[in-house]
Structure formats: structure tokens, C-alpha cells
Amino acid sequence: MKPIKVGMLGLGTVGTGVVRIVEGHQEDLVRQIGTAVEISRILVNDVTKNRSISIPQERLTEKVEDILHDPDIDVIVEVMGGLEPTKGYVMEALAQGKHIVTANKDLLALYGTEIMAQAHEYKRDVMYEASVAGGIPIIRTLTEGFSSDRILKIMGIVNGTTNYILSAMSREGAAYADVLKEAQGLGYAEADPTSDVEGLDAARKMTILSRLGFHVNVELSDVSVKGISSVTREDIAYGKTLGYEVKLLGIAERTGDGVSVSVEPTMVRLNHPLASVSGVFNAVYVFGESVGETMFYGPGAGELPTATSIVADLVTVAKNLRLDVNGSQLPLRYQEKKLRSPEQIVSKYFLLLRVADRAGVLARITQIFADYKVSLESVFQHPNASTSHAEIIVITHNATKAGMQQVLEEFGKLDVVHEIRSVYRVEG
Amino acid sequence: MKPIKVGMLGLGTVGTGVVRIVEGHQEDLVRQIGTAVEISRILVNDVTKNRSISIPQERLTEKVEDILHDPDIDVIVEVMGGLEPTKGYVMEALAQGKHIVTANKDLLALYGTEIMAQAHEYKRDVMYEASVAGGIPIIRTLTEGFSSDRILKIMGIVNGTTNYILSAMSREGAAYADVLKEAQGLGYAEADPTSDVEGLDAARKMTILSRLGFHVNVELSDVSVKGISSVTREDIAYGKTLGYEVKLLGIAERTGDGVSVSVEPTMVRLNHPLASVSGVFNAVYVFGESVGETMFYGPGAGELPTATSIVADLVTVAKNLRLDVNGSQLPLRYQEKKLRSPEQIVSKYFLLLRVADRAGVLARITQIFADYKVSLESVFQHPNASTSHAEIIVITHNATKAGMQQVLEEFGKLDVVHEIRSVYRVEG
Numbered sequence: 001m002k003p004i005k006v007g008m009l010g011l012g013t014v015g016t017g018v019v020r021i022v023e024g025h026q027e028d029l030v031r032q033i034g035t036a037v038e039i040s041r042i043l044v045n046d047v048t049k050n051r052s053i054s055i056p057q058e059r060l061t062e063k064v065e066d067i068l069h070d071p072d073i074d075v076i077v078e079v080m081g082g083l084e085p086t087k088g089y090v091m092e093a094l095a096q097g098k099h100i101v102t103a104n105k106d107l108l109a110l111y112g113t114e115i116m117a118q119a120h121e122y123k124r125d126v127m128y129e130a131s132v133a134g135g136i137p138i139i140r141t142l143t144e145g146f147s148s149d150r151i152l153k154i155m156g157i158v159n160g161t162t163n164y165i166l167s168a169m170s171r172e173g174a175a176y177a178d179v180l181k182e183a184q185g186l187g188y189a190e191a192d193p194t195s196d197v198e199g200l201d202a203a204r205k206m207t208i209l210s211r212l213g214f215h216v217n218v219e220l221s222d223v224s225v226k227g228i229s230s231v232t233r234e235d236i237a238y239g240k241t242l243g244y245e246v247k248l249l250g251i252a253e254r255t256g257d258g259v260s261v262s263v264e265p266t267m268v269r270l271n272h273p274l275a276s277v278s279g280v281f282n283a284v285y286v287f288g289e290s291v292g293e294t295m296f297y298g299p300g301a302g303e304l305p306t307a308t309s310i311v312a313d314l315v316t317v318a319k320n321l322r323l324d325v326n327g328s329q330l331p332l333r334y335q336e337k338k339l340r341s342p343e344q345i346v347s348k349y350f351l352l353l354r355v356a357d358r359a360g361v362l363a364r365i366t367q368i369f370a371d372y373k374v375s376l377e378s379v380f381q382h383p384n385a386s387t388s389h390a391e392i393i394v395i396t397h398n399a400t401k402a403g404m405q406q407v408l409e410e411f412g413k414l415d416v417v418h419e420i421r422s423v424y425r426v427e428g
Numbered sequence: 429m430k431p432i433k434v435g436m437l438g439l440g441t442v443g444t445g446v447v448r449i450v451e452g453h454q455e456d457l458v459r460q461i462g463t464a465v466e467i468s469r470i471l472v473n474d475v476t477k478n479r480s481i482s483i484p485q486e487r488l489t490e491k492v493e494d495i496l497h498d499p500d501i502d503v504i505v506e507v508m509g510g511l512e513p514t515k516g517y518v519m520e521a522l523a524q525g526k527h528i529v530t531a532n533k534d535l536l537a538l539y540g541t542e543i544m545a546q547a548h549e550y551k552r553d554v555m556y557e558a559s560v561a562g563g564i565p566i567i568r569t570l571t572e573g574f575s576s577d578r579i580l581k582i583m584g585i586v587n588g589t590t591n592y593i594l595s596a597m598s599r600e601g602a603a604y605a606d607v608l609k610e611a612q613g614l615g616y617a618e619a620d621p622t623s624d625v626e627g628l629d630a631a632r633k634m635t636i637l638s639r640l641g642f643h644v645n646v647e648l649s650d651v652s653v654k655g656i657s658s659v660t661r662e663d664i665a666y667g668k669t670l671g672y673e674v675k676l677l678g679i680a681e682r683t684g685d686g687v688s689v690s691v692e693p694t695m696v697r698l699n700h701p702l703a704s705v706s707g708v709f710n711a712v713y714v715f716g717e718s719v720g721e722t723m724f725y726g727p728g729a730g731e732l733p734t735a736t737s738i739v740a741d742l743v744t745v746a747k748n749l750r751l752d753v754n755g756s757q758l759p760l761r762y763q764e765k766k767l768r769s770p771e772q773i774v775s776k777y778f779l780l781l782r783v784a785d786r787a788g789v790l791a792r793i794t795q796i797f798a799d800y801k802v803s804l805e806s807v808f809q810h811p812n813a814s815t816s817h818a819e820i821i822v823i824t825h826n827a828t829k830a831g832m833q834q835v836l837e838e839f840g841k842l843d844v845v846h847e848i849r850s851v852y853r854v855e856g
Contacts, residue, residue, distance in 0.1 A: 021576045028575060034753040135719040137573035145565035147456060148449045148739050273725055276704045281721070291563040291733045293709070294726030297701055304718035311576050322751050325462040 003036035004318045007067035009043045009089060010080030014103060016053055017307030018077060033318045041067045043080070068092050075317050077310060078102040087111050094118045099326060101313040103130035103306055109204035109220050112211065123327035125320055127313035132205045133158055133282040135305025136298040137312065142212045149288035151213040155427065156250040158205040160280035160300040161196035162228050164188045166246055167278035170236050176229065188280060198227035199248060199263040206250035209284065210261045214254050217334040224262040231265050235422045238352060238393055239267050245275045249427065258340040264425055267350045272428030342402035348377065348426035349396045349404055353411065354419040357390040361416045365392065368410045374399040389418060395426060431464035432746045435495035437471045437517060438508030442531060444481055445735030446505060461746045469495045496520050503745050505738060506530040515539050522546045527754060529741040531558035531734055537632035537648050540639065551755035553748055555741035560633045561586055561710040563733025564726040565740065570640045577716035579641040583855065584678040586633040588708035588728040589624035590656050592616045594674055595706035598664050604657065616708060626655035627676065627691040634678035637712065638689045642682050645762040652690040659693050663850045666780060666821055667695050673703045677855065686768040692853055695778045700856030770830035776805065776854035777824045777832055781839065782847040785818040789844045793820065796838045802827040817846060823854060
């Protein structure tokens with residue numbers, strides 16, 4: 001039987017891992033697919049460069065056309081990253097009848113709709129297990145394991161950098177800026193950490209997960225995003241006292257036919273499985289109508305976990321090729337997108353207020369909650385001898401996002417409220 | 429294209445769930461497989477019985493031959509349970525060229541070798557996602573997601589009853605017998621709870637997982653099993669003070685080419701992801717050479733989670749049928765089985781001793797640890813005013829099982845050691 005031929009765009013660390021796994025596991029691949037898999041051509045910047053693996057030079061090329069226009073190549077593994085020229089290559093590869101395996105979350109989050117439409121037109125596969133939570137087979141789980149369930153909620157710790165920072169702040173009682181510097185020193189955060197710490201990376205991944213989970217064409221711009229740069233050690237300490245860990249959660253929810261997706265620092269109750277996910281680990285919690293609560297935990301990145309996921313995708317594409325069902329698993333028949341309004345988004349909240357330390361203040365504050373029908377689960381007041389402030393911590397019962405926005409607006413007008421220090425969504 | 433025809437053995441709650449899912453998701457199944465799936469014949473005890481779903485009576489039969497010898501049937505879904513006559517039906521179905529999907533862990537744990545040999549001879553699939561941790565796609569993950577990794581350790585909370593009991597003891601400070609009674613009242617434990625509380629159910633599941641993870645033909649009799657009936661609330665309270673939760677863990681380990689599998693109550697450090705898995709939930713922790721630490725969490729049983737897993741298996745068999753690669757994923761090329769000896773099994777231990785409350789006792793005890801080269805991580809002594817005992821808690825560094833056995837034997841001979849109250853393996 002004819003072997004499956006693969007062209008690869010890029011040969012960095014992940015690409016090298018893919019070559020190693022494909023060559024080292026031929027027997028296993030044949031056993032699973034029924035035919036061999038061959039990485040026949042690889043796009044590189046410089047064919048003469050020294051590499052950590054020996055690859056016959058005729059298999060390397062600097063011209064992308066050698067791969068995109070080679071009629072023998074069935075599948076393209078895209079591990080060059082970036083948005084351009086990558087997107088153009090992927091669109092052209094699909095038009096040339098090739099299937100795509102990619103780890104490129106930015107490409108999928110931003111141009112997923114276009115790429116999927118192209119894949120649909122040419123009946124090709126686009127697989128991207130490695131794009132979210134590298135070592136966790138979460139895409140496979142959402143599309144196959146839960147294919148006959150209705151998913152209602154996905155919550156993910158999908159960014160290792162921010163989870164490392166929050167875990168270290170929690171463990172050491174350290175300040176955000178100090179831990180960020182330490183994380184940069186260790187290589188867990190980039191010199192410009194914006195994309196991670198402001199929640200953009202997590203938002204891209206949640207876009208991908210919510211499209212798959214809800215069959216709705218969620219765009220990056222639909223995601224409400226807040227990062228962790230304003231999280232204080234004080235918030236974390238108060239949270240701990242009350243039984244919560246602060247985590248940057250991606251939260252995708254569906255009620256009726258409405259969906260909402262957000263990324264925000266969240267107080268997670270200690271008995272929730274997400275609360276104990278620490279360091280650079282990732283975890284995705286899925287609530288399905290039939291299956292109930294499940295969670296998948298593992299490394300979010302790394303060369304070997306990522307390459308392992310790419311090869312697993314390659315096996316699926318090769319099987320589909322032999323089945324002649326390529327393109328059939330594209331999430332194309334999206335339902336109409338209805339985003340939930342702030343009146344429809346419901347959760348508990350944690351608030352930390354600095355207020356004037358005098359009689360009647362608590363009564364005025366609780367009256368405002370009552371005015372907007374936000375009921376309270378618990379209220380703590382800490383007088384602070386050294387200042388004129390008292391600190392009030394409030395945990396609400398379920399309240400709408402709209403209701404909370406009105407409450408916060410009213411607090412802004414009250415002279416006895418000196419500062420709204422923190423507002424967190426509460427989960428678990 | 430010809431539809432895939434399914435015969436089902438049994439029509440209890442899980443079987444009914446399977447029928448509902450297959451009928452309700454036809455469009456989705458066609459999209460994934462490329463052809464329709466039809467449950468064409470079902471074995472029941474009484475075709476005239478009233479049922480919660482309407483099924484044309486001609487699709488029901490009381491004669492198993494109508495299914496096993498129907499040449500049009502491609503796949504058998506076995507949801508009748510039990511060992512006999514189920515095993516005979518499964519063996520005959522394979523001989524008749526049919527593929528098997530089953531949720532029957534007892535059958536697989538006890539007769540897995542025979543059944544797989546039969547499947548191999550006739551080149552048929554045997555799928556059993558629902559047999560371990562019902563709603564968690566752990567079998568799929570071990571065989572597909574990690575197909576190109578080398579798994580070194582699997583630790584599982586794979587029995588919901590015992591996890592419910594231990595969680596309740598921990599939360600409420602209650603005694604084993606009281607919580608067991610409560611669990612029986614709630615339907616979480618059976619009237620005769622032996623198979624669950626003595627660890628046998630967990631041992632069957634660990635047999636299945638360790639075969640898959642290590643490609644070694646582990647038999648049930650290779651598993652060292654200890655249940656939870658001797659766990660006291662005192663153990664749990666001491667554990668908590670020191671930062672541990674007591675969990676019934678299945679532990680399968682590989683070092684070099686040796687494997688060991690056990691089920692035993694274990695002190696799990698609170699920061700380990702398994703420590704926070706509570707109630708009837710299941711979780712499987714997998715450590716792979718490439719992927720590192722991962723964990724999969726979800727419901728261990730229940731009609732809908734189980735039926736969902738069975739249908740996912742049915743999709744895989746149907747795809748394999750169309751690919752003509754059936755039987756290719758059987759774990760047949762087992763490596764030679766080498767069980768690790770007690771000298772090769774290494775872990776930390778937690779010990780609780782009752783000793784004479786007088787000078788020199790601690791010195792004699794620590795000397796025995798030293799004699800057998802077991803070094804200690806920490807030692808706590810609690811004098812007890814109301815008795816002549818003192819309580820000593822020891823947590824060791826890594827020690828061999830053989831070394832610990834010798835230490836315990838020596839303690840048995842010492843008159844100053846009044847009682848070896850508890851011995852736990854420590855993980856995390």
C-alpha cells in the first residue's frame with residue numbers, strides 16, 4: 001500500500017521532535033493506520049545549517065512551492081508558527097488538496113473561520129490537538145470522547161505562565177512584580193509578557209475550545225478578557241483565608257442557545273479540582289449534560305508533549321485518508337451565534353472594599369446590594385487601626401454581571417467607599 | 429454504503445442508554461464514520477416485557493444464536509455483565525467474526541488474555557472504554573493519545589465507593605463503619621461491600637490499565653491488594669495534620685523492564701492532584717517519559733457516562749471496519765512479564781506506633797530503622813497522659829518494601845512497641 005506522504009513547514013524543536021517520533025515509531029504507525037508514514041519534504045530557512053538530527057539534504061527545501069505543489073504530498077504539518085506567511089501557506093495547501101496538522105493557536109483563533117471554510121470547500125482535514133494545552137488530548141476528547149454529549153461549561157487553566165505566577169504568589173506570599181521577574185529569569189515568562197499576563201494567549205485558546213465544545217463560531221473579539229497584572233498578594237491572602245485560590249480561568253458557558261466566553265482572574269474554591277492545579281501545568285474542566293464533571297490535567301507546553309500531540313493528529317488524518325472521510329469532522333455546521341448579555345451571565349462574586357471606618361457604613365453598602373437584588377453569602381469587616389479605613393470583604397450569592405456592574409457604579413458615587421480594591425468572579 | 433449492524437447482549441439501563449444515543453445521534457455517527465450504524469438485534473430475557481423505550485419487538489430476541497450466528501451483524505455490544513455465560517458468548521462471537529464492545533471489567537480482568545488471544549486469532553476488535561472509570565476516556569488516552577510515549581507510572585482512584593467513604597471520613601471525622609452504613613443507605617455501597625472495600629474491584633481495573641500502559645500481560649493475581657476496612661479516623665486525622673489525605677490508590681509502576689501493581693490505602697500529599705479527588709469521582713494519574721505528569725478526572729460510573737463511552741467505542745470499531753484495520757490495536761505483542769520484587773519496590777512510608785512512654789524507646793526504634801537502612805524524613809512523638817502509651821508517627825524517606833517488612837518484623841519482637849497501629853505507603 002502507498003505510504004502517506006507528509007510535508008513539514010518548519011524544523012525547530014517541535015518539528016525535530018515530530019521527525020524523531022515518526023521515524024522511531026514506524027512499526028507502531030503501520031499497526032495503527034495500515035500503511036507507512038513518511039516525512040518526505042521539509043521547509044527550512046537554510047538547507048545547509050547544522051542540525052541535531054541527520055536528515056538527507058534532498059528532503060530539505062527553502063522553497064515552499066516544493067511542498068505545496070508536490071502532488072505526492074498528502075498532509076502538511078505546520079510548525080513554523082506566526083500568522084504571515086503561515087496563513088497564506090495553509091490556505092494554498094488546502095487549495096492544493098492537502099490536509100493540515102498544526103500547533104498554531106494564534107492562526108486558528110484569528111483565522112479559524114476562513115481556514116475551516118477553505119478546508120470545507122476542498123474537503124480536507126485541519127487538526128490542531130497541540131494548539132491548546134500541548135500534552136493534554138483535550139481536542140480529541142471534546143470531538144470524540146464526548147461526541148454524543150451536550151457540553152454546558154468549559155473552564156480552563158490554559159496558560160502556564162500566569163498559573164506559574166499565581167501559584168508562586170500564593171505559595172510565597174510574594175508580589176506580582178517580583179514573581180514575574182523571577183519567572184522571566186527562569187524562562188517561564190517572556191521579556192514582553194503582555195500576551196500571557198493580560199490573558200490574550202488564554203483567550204485565543206478559549207476561542208478554539210468554545211467553538212469545538214458549543215458548535216458556535218466564537219471569535220476572539222467575543223471573549224471578555226482580563227489579565228492578572230492587578231492581582232495583589234492581599235487578594236490572594238484574603239482568598240486563602242476564605243477557602244479560595246486565585247486562578248486565571250478561561251470560562252466558556254452555554255445556557256439555552258446563548259454562549260459567553262471570558263478570561264479573568266477567578267476565586268476558585270479549594271475543593272474544586274482546578275484549585276490545586278499549580279505551576280506551569282494546564283487543566284481543562286468540562287461539564288457535559290450526560291457525563292457531568294470531568295477534568296483533564298497535564299503539561300501545557302514543551303517540545304515532547306507538543307510533538308506527541310502532533311503525531312497523534314497525523315495518525316488521525318492518515319486514518320481518515322484511508323477511510324475517505326476527510327473533512328467530515330470540521331466544526332462547520334455552526335449554530336447561530338447568540339452571545340449572552342450581562343443580564344444572562346450569572347456567578348458569585350468576591351469584593352474587597354476600603355471604606356470609612358465609622359458607624360452606618362456597612363448598612364449603606366448592604367442596602368445598595370439589596371437595591372440591585374444582589375444577595376450576600378457572607379460579609380467580613382476588618383477595622384484597620386493604623387488608618388482611617390476599614391476593609392470589607394463580600395462574597396455574593398449568584399448575581400448577574402449586569403447587577404454587579406450597577407452595584408459597583410453606585411459604590412463609585414459613595415463618599416464612604418474609599419476604594420473598590422478588587423472584584424473577582426467566584427467558581428466552585 | 430452498507431450500514432454497520434450491531435447486535436446487543438442485554439438491555440438494562442446502560443443498554444437502553446446506548447440505544448437512545450445511537451438513535452438520537454445518527455447524523456453525527458454518519459458524519460464521523462461515513463456510514464450509518466444500526467442496532468439490529470438485542471438479546472433480552474423476556475421479549476414481551478414493558479420497557480422505557482419503544483423498540484420493535486422483532487428486533488428483540490431471547491435466543492443468543494439469533495445474534496451470534498447472524499452473518500449480517502458486524503459488532504456485538506455486551507452489556508449483560510457477569511462472567512458466565514457472558515464469556516462463552518464473547519468467545520463465540522469472536523469466532524463468528526464479530527467485533528466486541530464491552531463495559532465488563534470483571535470479564536476483562538479475569539479472562540482478558542484468553543479473549544484477546546481469540547480476538548487476535550480472528551483479527552477482531554475488543555473495545556472496553558467503559559470498563560474503567562466510566563466517563564473518563566482513559567483507555568482511548570492510553571492507546572491513542574500517548575501511543576508514542578513510554579508510560580512509567582499509573583496511579584488511579586478507580587473505585588467510587590471507597591473514595592466516597594474515605595472522603596466522608598476525612599470531611600466529617602467519622603468512623604469507617606458509620607460512613608459505610610451511610611453509603612449503603614445512599615446506594616453508593618452495596619449490601620455486601622466486600623468487592624469494593626477490600627480493593628478487588630480496583631484491582632481488576634488496575635489489571636486492565638497496567639496491561640495497556642506497560643504492554644505486559646499483568647494478571648489479577650499479580651496485584652498486591654489491601655482494602656480500606658482497617659483505615660481509622662485517627663489515621664486520617666494524623667495524615668491531615670501532616671499534609672496528607674488517605675486515598676485508596678491503584679499503583680502500577682515500571683522501572684527498567686520490571687513492573688509492579690498494587691491497590692492500597694495511601695497517604696497522598698495534599699499538593700498532589702489526586703489528593704483533591706473526592707466523593708464518588710474517579711481519577712487516573714499517568715506519568716509518561718515524554719509527556720510528564722497528566723491526570724484525567726471524572727465520573728467513575730453512571731448510566732449516561734457509561735453509555736457515552738460505549739458509543740465512542742462503537743464509532744472506533746466502525747471506523748476500523750471501514751479501514752480494514754480491525755484487531756490491529758490489540759495489546760498482543762506483550763513484553764515478557766517481570767514482576768518487581770519487594771527489594772525493587774521503593775516508596776516513602778507513614779507509620780503510627782504505640783510505644784511504652786519511657787526514656788530510650790525512641791532511640792531503640794530509630795536504631796532499627798537504621799539497621800535496615802531506612803532513613804527517616806520526620807518523626808513525631810505524642811505523649812498520651814491518659815494511658816501508658818506514647819504515639820510515634822514516622823515518615824520515612826524512600827525505602828524498599830523488603831526493608832520496611834524487616835523493620836516491621838523487628839518492631840513485632842520489641843516489648844516497648846505495644847502496637848503497630850498503621851502502615852501506609854506515601855505518594856506525592
